[in-house]
Amino acid sequence: MPYAKAKDGTMLYYKDWGRGDPVVLLHGWPLTGDTFDDLAIKLVEAGKRCIIPDRRGFGRSEQPWDGYDYDTFADDVVAILEDANISQPVALVGFSMGGGEVARLVSRQGKGRISAAVLASSVVPRVVQGDDYPDGVPQAKLDEITAQMQTDRAGFLQTFLKQFYGVGFVTQPISDGVLDAGFHQAIMAGARSTYAAAQAWATTDFRGDLPAFEGIPTLILHGTSDKNVPFEGTGKKVAEALPHAQLITYDGSPHGIFETDKDRFARDVVGFLTQNNGRKAADQSGSAIPLTAQ
Template sequence: MASQPLHASAKDGTKLFVQDWGSGRPVLLLAAWTFNSSVWGSQIVALNAKGYRCVAPDRRGHGRSDMPTAGYDLDTLTDDVAAVIEQRDLRDVTIVAHSMGSIEAVNYLARHGADRIARLVLVAPTTPYLVQSEDNPDAVPRAMVEAQNAAIAQDFPKWMGDNEAPFFMPDTSEATRAWIREMMLSVPLPVALACRKTISFADLRAAARAIDRPTLIVHGDKDASAPLELTGAKTAKLISGSRLAVYEGAPHALPLTHSARLMADLLAFLDS
């Protein structure tokens, strides 16, 4: 395969850094809130070894992508994903989306259609709709969302420290924890907060109902960031024919804490 450019261009000219490794059927990897494409390293190496091409963009304002002051709303972020898919001319794509990546993936299918997409894997998704409303009573109260955002705005490193223990497994190495802390803190706070707001208020219930591609949802039953019953389980009910794999005792950071099991499930799903 010819060498690919390092960037894709968003509609507003924002340069999006893209890792693109291997050849074969493409897997598009979308990262969590304040994570960048580096987090998928182990998955990229494992998938390349099995003959898959891996394409992993850095979200705007994250990693090595440009850092514009605007464009952190759901539709612009989704159009950024579309720009990567179209400019690489990816077809028969499996989207693997972790946490915040899930809202971009589900919204992509609603906004851009499924012509280029073969299947969908949602890892600890934040879909379908996190915040409480009249027609979404069993969700997170708005006041709680606002209190968390205020704590992040005041002292992001402290908030991370307070919330770190349940995010990982007890045996997650300090080196891994330090790597993720550094990655998260490298995102400018205004970008981090704008993205959190987008995650909280993204109502993707109708979009999820309309998905007609084979879908695997993987979720830990000890996920403190996106509790299973509020997110993965609800999403599985909305997506017809989807399969929900629940990892017992598992937290939110599944690509880091359960990478071997996740890879086994992903490869089985890709081959099915």
């Protein structure tokens, strides 16, 4: 199993599947890279090479005390790509919290290094409500989530995952097995990393990263009934800020569209990347430029 060493020495687990144009799949909170197993199989079958990390503190990666901020997360991805000997432009797929890593990598690396971007149920451009961002989630709601986690993390995660997948009294778009698998992934994370990463995705403002998406093919996927990361304050805002981006909404779907809408999700991502992830760096900036940590 491949492990890369981050700048601070943290060992980062990742899967390296297939051959071809590289695609990095960045999972959401509080899950692991296993989120993307089904999608990665489809991408490999379509001729892509998939790099699938477990974020620091989650899954099989180490659980340091520090480093739960988006600059560090972006540098961790760069360390993984260097370990995998990937220097050509990469496509980025970020689900939920992983969308923030996509945004930060795009702004720090530029279109010479990023060939395409997918934001799925993403936290970009901002989650928390503010005086200049009325469409966000109220801070009191985020504080309530933190309190629930700290009181009973395991119980919170079980309840959270039901909302994540749109499970209700009369609706259950996924099986109990999917819920169990999600809980297993989530509980693997340390308590410190679970809390600190939640603070990062809840409070980081990515609006300053959005201008860097200009010239990079971008796909936005979001469920219209997402209660975890509501579409109106995230995906809709990104689509308004990036006129060149392609927006696909999943009518009535919850947050975890990679499971609830698995076949459609795979078709949308594979189709988009097959069309847009074959470009060489020369088409974008004149020469291939390796990704670099900052």
